[in-house]
Amino acid sequence: MIRIVKIETGKKDTFKVTFDNSKSLNVHEDILVKFQLTKDKLFDESSLKALEDESRQYSAFALALRYLSIKMRSTFEMTQYLLKKGIEENEVQNILNRLSDLNYLDDAKYADAFVQTQMKIGNKGKHVLRQQLKLKGISETLINQTLEKVTYAEESLLALKVATTLSKQCRRLSTKESLQKIKLNLMQKGFANESIQFAVQNLDIEKSEDEEFTLLLKVAEKSLRQTRGKTKKEIHWKVQQKLFQKGFKPSKIKEAIEKIEEENDER
Numbered sequence: 001m002i003r004i005v006k007i008e009t010g011k012k013d014t015f016k017v018t019f020d021n022s023k024s025l026n027v028h029e030d031i032l033v034k035f036q037l038t039k040d041k042l043f044d045e046s047s048l049k050a051l052e053d054e055s056r057q058y059s060a061f062a063l064a065l066r067y068l069s070i071k072m073r074s075t076f077e078m079t080q081y082l083l084k085k086g087i088e089e090n091e092v093q094n095i096l097n098r099l100s101d102l103n104y105l106d107d108a109k110y111a112d113a114f115v116q117t118q119m120k121i122g123n124k125g126k127h128v129l130r131q132q133l134k135l136k137g138i139s140e141t142l143i144n145q146t147l148e149k150v151t152y153a154e155e156s157l158l159a160l161k162v163a164t165t166l167s168k169q170c171r172r173l174s175t176k177e178s179l180q181k182i183k184l185n186l187m188q189k190g191f192a193n194e195s196i197q198f199a200v201q202n203l204d205i206e207k208s209e210d211e212e213f214t215l216l217l218k219v220a221e222k223s224l225r226q227t228r229g230k231t232k233k234e235i236h237w238k239v240q241q242k243l244f245q246k247g248f249k250p251s252k253i254k255e256a257i258e259k260i261e262e263e264n265d266e267r
Contacts, residue, residue, distance in 0.1 A: 001042040001043065001044060002019050002020060002021050002023075002042065002043045002044070002045075002048055003019065003020045003040055003041070003042050003043075004017055004018070004019055004020075004037060004038065004039055004040060004041045004043075005018055005019065005020050005039070005040075006018040006039065007032075007037065007038070007039060010026060013028060013029040014026050014027065014028055014029070015027055015028075015029065015032050015037075017032075017037055019043075019048075025051070025052060025055060026055075026059075027051075027055045027058075028055070028058055028059065028062070030058065031051070031054060031055050031058055034054070035051055035054070037051075056091075057091060057094070060082065060085075060087045060091055060095060061095055061098065063082070063085060063087075064078060064081075064082060064095050064099060065104075067081050068099070068104055068105075072109075072110050072113055072114075073105070073110070074107055074110050074111075074136040074137050074138060075096060075100075075105055075107050075137060076136060076137020076138075077136055077137065078095075078096065078099070078105060079092060079096065079137075082095060107137075107138055107139070107142055108142055108145075108146075110136075110138070111133055111138050111142050111143065111146040112146055112149070114129075114132075114133065114136075115129055115133075115146050115147065115149070115150060119150060119154055119155075119158060122158070123158070123161075123162045123165075123189060124189050124190050125155055125158070125159065125186070125189055125190035125191030125192060125195060126147050126150055126155055126190060126191075126192060127190035127191070127192070128189055128190025129147065129190065130143055130147060130190075131190075133146070152192075152194060152195065155191060155192060155195045156194070156195040156198040156199065158191075158195075159186055159191045159195040159196060159198065159199040160198065160199040160202055160203065162185075162186065162189065162191075162199070163182050163186060163199040163200065163203050164203065164204075166181070166182045166185055166186075167182060167203060167204075170182065179200060179203075182199075182200065182203070183196055183200060186199060
């Protein structure tokens, strides 16, 4: 028989139980009570194994609950987490079943909550959300069912919100270049073409002619300083190409260069 020789208080409602065969076991208070563990209590090999198994299963389940307490998890995320923590596969499956029975683990609810949250505070469209759900181990069927609930209006309004934020980063760009960058960014964020078109059409980004020309003058002046060429004509041609690529109108580019040159001649 194996006898308990010492029980010491541990951390977070745990106790260290030491046996006369030099083995020790960390158990939770619930296990201590359930098995009525006291000093000098005797165990045979079978009952000691039952204690060890119960304590291990209890600790593994508590680990899963702590992981869930931070935020919702998918079945795949929970599986990977427990395996990385050294929990054996058969025990992992038992934990998954128990969590599912308690409605603590539900991939359908998880997918719905994930997408709804992203629609409220995120900046990604349905195409990217699809990829993110795949990485979290959600089945294709559940992904389709979840994303079908996202309406055109919901995604379009989110695209407009994201586009408005992006437009603030494009103040030094021409209207044309700003729109190009915003469209590209929205595509990379996974928004549907229809939602992108809605965002662009409803985005208040148009500059007045005076604002656009003032911006053009600043950009042109900088380009003239930085561009090298054998002749002034060659420099002007290179600058015109750069500014045209940035979305400025050819007639306005020519006007801006002439204005800058006139001001330089007067100095």
